[in-house]
Amino acid sequence: MFIQSFRANFSRFIVLxxxxxxxxxLHRANAQSKPWVAPKEFTSLKNPAVGDPQTIKxxxxxxxxxxxxxxxxxxxxxxxxxxxxxxxxxxxxxxAMLNEPDGSIFYKISEGRTPMPQYKGSLSEKQRxxxxxxxxxxxxxxxx
Numbered sequence: 175m176f177i178q179s180f181r182a183n184f185s186r187f188i189v190l191x192x193x194x195x196x197x198x199x200l201h202r203a204n205a206q207s208k209p210w211v212a213p214k215e216f217t218s219l220k221n222p223a224v225g226d227p228q229t230i231k232x233x234x235x236x237x238x239x240x241x242x243x244x245x246x247x248x249x250x251x252x253x254x255x256x257x258x259x260x261x262x263x264x265x266x267x268x269x270a271m272l273n274e275p276d277g278s279i280f281y282k283i284s285e286g287r288t289p290m291p292q293y294k295g296s297l298s299e300k301q302r303x304x305x306x307x308x309x310x311x312x313x314x315x316x317x318x
Contacts, residue, residue, distance in 0.1 A: 210287055212278035219277030221303050224310075233308025236301055240293065241266075249312035259289045271313035279306045 223229040237249075246253040249266030256263050264271065271279075283302045286292030293302060 210282060212275075212281035216277040216281035217275045219275075219280060221276040221280070221306050223300075223303055223307060224276070226307070229304050229307045230311055232301070233304035233306070234311075236297070236305050237308050240297070241305070244290070248315075249309065261289075263290070266309045266312040267315060268313065271309065274313075276306050276310075279309060 237245075238247075241249075242253050243255045244253045244259060244263040245251055245266055246256070246263075251263040251265040253263065280302055282290070283297075283305055284292065284294040297305070
């Protein structure tokens, strides 16, 4: 009798443990897959050096150093580190990025969100705007 009771309770324990293990990553993924919306005061910001070739060149250099490990060379979100990240990195060549205001991109670069680091402490305001300018070239290239 004791052995049968033990087996029944052990089976229930294993089923419960499996459910917890399976559902925990789903909950975490859903919690992090919410849209990332910048505060309104940032969405109206204008890039002070939009379209300047030197700014884009500087932005590309920064992008190669800071962004390609996760976002990839073409900005598609397929960098070498992307597979291990949740949520996955943004596709900077997508139509959604084309519609994203410059100030919103600037905010996201500045503030970060897990797993993306915050860059306002390590990159100057000018450098963050340079990144925005370069990201614009990726989303325009992805539209073609």
